[in-house]
Amino acid sequence: MxxxxxxxxxxxxxxxxxxxxxxxxxxxxxxxxxxxxxxxxxxxxxxxxxxxxxxxxxxxxxxxxxxxxxxxxxxxxxxxxxxxxxxxxxxxxxxxxxxxxxxxxxxxxxxxxxxxPPLLTVPGADEYAVPVKPIDRFLLRWAEIIRQVCASSGPYHMVVAGAGAGGVELLLACQYYLHKRLREQNDNPDRLRWTLVSASPDILPGHNPKVRAIFTRVLAERGIKVLCDVAVTQVGPDSIQLSDGQSLPATTVFWVTGxxxxxxxxxxxxxxxxxxxxxxxxxxxxxxxxxxxxxxxxxxxxxxxxxxxxxxxxxxxxxxxxxxxxxxxxxxxxxxxxxRQFLSLISTGDPYAVASRGRWATEGRWLWRWxxxxxxxxxxxxxRLPGMPATSATAPTEMRCAGCGAKIGAAVLNRALARMPAPVQKDEIVTGLNSP
Incomplete structure (x- = not known):
């Protein structure tokens, strides 16, 4: 058939x-x-x-x-x-x-x-932070941030709240791209200041110590300030407050928590x-x-x-x-x-990646290529879909009889309708024939 x-x-x-x-x-x-x-x-x-x-x-x-x-x-x-x-x-x-x-x-x-993102209950986060999800909305904000950074002058403070794999990857990717853009326009990328905030005692809490050690080294090499065991308690238009009482300048705050x-x-x-x-x-x-x-x-x-x-x-x-x-x-x-265990390939912004599985870890450019x-x-x-004919999305729907009388001949239907009592009119129900 x-x-x-x-x-x-x-x-x-x-x-x-x-x-x-x-x-x-x-x-x-x-x-x-x-x-x-x-x-x-x-x-x-x-x-x-x-x-x-x-x-x-x-x-x-x-x-x-x-x-x-x-x-x-x-x-x-x-x-x-x-x-x-x-x-x-x-x-x-x-x-x-x-x-x-x-x-x-x-x-x-x-x-x-x-x-x-969970409901942003941290004061100011809903107004000033940039949540990473939904992704389509984040990408629109990211395009705006690129324009702002390229048009700015002087120090520009970037903060990422959340130091899981998503937060670390996001920070390193943002830094790689923005530094490249600033160098292309003969600007100094060192005027961008980067901070990673982790509410956990360590970065990448879901990964093994070898992975954490690799990324601790990478973040230090890239000049990124890492604050662990502190949470963001308030976000303002140009600063954040931390649970240990610190106040940090923050031009842009990326929210990658929960x-x-x-x-x-x-x-x-x-x-x-x-x-x-x-x-x-x-x-x-x-x-x-x-x-x-x-x-x-x-x-x-x-x-x-x-x-x-x-x-x-x-x-x-x-x-x-x-x-x-x-x-x-x-x-x-x-x-x-x-x-139970799965291989994670975590990029470092540049064409370089770190592999993590259970207690094993390694790193290299070859991992990024893989x-x-x-x-x-x-x-x-x-x-790239195969050249196969797809079925029609408008295939005929099987008629599910609900007693409307649509399949009954006109003569029979007219006689049946003539014997029916007049319908009860209700103000809250608007019928097709009586609607304005």
Whole structure:
């Protein structure tokens, strides 16, 4: 049977175009499921690949190289693409809610929207700090900061709050790019002053001592001031206050601390963590609502908690795809066990990287070249799609009879309507014929 002519009987909605969901889209483009209508809902049509963002900030990649355009990928998958932000989830009626469009019904829902900064409760942070997420908004702010730095004169103080891998990579990438830009315009890059603030006793608390020692050396070589075991307690227009009483000048403050979920997820009734992340079982299904799957940063695998990292979202792509196919075919999903240890390749701004896995660490330019090949190979999967005909996103929907009488002949319908009592008029209900 021609897949395009198969009536739709099941709606699978993918919320978010994250690292796991792009694998689902690619799979459905290669092997469509007859009768399944696929819909992608995303606030953004360009999804960034987190592994290449430090390289983009440092100037090693352009925008297109490190972003997946969801539009051709959705067309390839035969999916409808709804470019909109979700603001609610009605689990009683299996619908996604929007501020500016009608609700969207689903039979199965998969969420891969990533995380966002927690509510910035530090005084002044919401007004003056630059959160690293959502990434698209951060990149707009980054472009503004580049212009400000290049147009400035005299000392310019850059502070990064958060000394995990994300904060360290961000600082080194920003420094590499801005120093290069200033040298190109015959300006002195040494007028930029850099400070890394860590609330933990060490930088990179999730990594082994060898990795921390390497980056301690790199940061010192780059003239970056590191403050550990202190937290930012207040952010002002040109300074920050620290928990030890210090006050530091700060022209720009990057906020790279913690992660949280959109408030509507917790309000939906899904079982979530305190931070709002969807609690899922080993099959990546919600522990409270089995019609909902979740992966990536937005998910918390109850039996196998892992740090928020893009590598886990990438690894969850194949099992998510397999389990969605299983439930759509009426089969039980299978358990997935994420790896305990994983290889991290952390860049240092320049084409140089540090490898970290368990208690092992090494460094070198060859690691950056290896990381570059891995990242480009991942992007190629979703940027260079096979020349295969995709199924139509507007395939005929199976008529689900709700008693409207649309399939009844005119004579029979007229006789039935004539015997019906007059409808009760209510002021709060506006009907199509009576509306102004």
């Amino acid at each position: 021609d897949i395009d002519s198969t009536p739709i009987h099941t709606d699978l909605v993918l919320l978010g175009g994250g690292h796991s969901q792009v694998a689902v889209l690619k799979s459905f483009g290669m092997q469509p499921l007859p009768g399944v209508r696929l819909t992608l809902v995303s606030r953004d049509v360009h999804t960034p690949y987190s592994g290449m963002l430090p390289g983009y900030i440092a100037g090693h990649y352009d925008y297109d190289t490190c972003h997946i355009d969801l539009r051709p990928l959705a067309r390839f998958a035969g999916a409808r693409l709804i470019h909109a932000a979700v603001n609610g989830l009605d689990l009683d009626n299996n619908t996604l809610l929007f501020a500016d469009r009608p609700p969207l019904r689903f039979d199965w829902l998969s969420i891969n929207t990533g995380s966002r 992660a949280a979920a959109a408030p509507w997820l917790r309000e939906s009734g899904l079982a979530t963590t305190e931070q709002g992340f969807v609690q899922v079982n080993d099959s990546l299904q919600s522990v409270s609502h089995p019609q909902v799957f979740a992966t990536g940063d937005i998910a918390h695998v109850v039996n196998h908690p892992r740090p928020k990292s893009g590598v886990f979202a990438v690894r969850q792509g194949p099992p998510l795809t397999a389990n969605l196919r299983r439930v759509l075919n009426g089969k039980a999903p299978q358990a997935f066990r994420p790896q 990381k570059d090949r891995i990242d480009r190979a991942f992007m190629t999967r979703y940027q």
